[in-house]
Amino acid sequence: MASRVGRLTYGEGKDSLPHPMAEVDLDRIVDYIAQDNPTRAGEFGHELRDKTLPLAQHPELGRTSRPGLPATVRELVAYPNYIVFYRVLVEASTVQILRVKHAAQQTP
Numbered sequence: 001m002a003s004r005v006g007r008l009t010y011g012e013g014k015d016s017l018p019h020p021m022a023e024v025d026l027d028r029i030v031d032y033i034a035q036d037n038p039t040r041a042g043e044f045g046h047e048l049r050d051k052t053l054p055l056a057q058h059p060e061l062g063r064t065s066r067p068g069l070p071a072t073v074r075e076l077v078a079y080p081n082y083i084v085f086y087r088v089l090v091e092a093s094t095v096q097i098l099r100v101k102h103a104a105q106q107t108p
Contacts, residue, residue, distance in 0.1 A: 019096060019097060019098045022084075022097040022099055029048070029100065029102070048079055051078035051079060052084055052097060055076065055095045060074070060088070062076030062084070063076075073086070073087050081104070082103070085097075085099040085100075086098055
């Protein structure tokens, strides 16, 4: 099993509340890639997480989500074939990462 990449967090005082399933998703992605390339798996996990950092300053960067999901859920194509589902909690000045999925997976 690959080492954990770390929490999905933001700097500069912006709060984030990564949903536990987002952490599990990221760990599973890293573990899957590690089966073939352990070195690249850790790097990719960090890169994928880093792609979410602009959301702290630009929470509307992602598009409104697809049909069948709540209107409050947005999605960011963080890497080719990897989608980050999140919501903006305006009152709390928080971006909550809900899920991280491969495009071939069923949406949350």
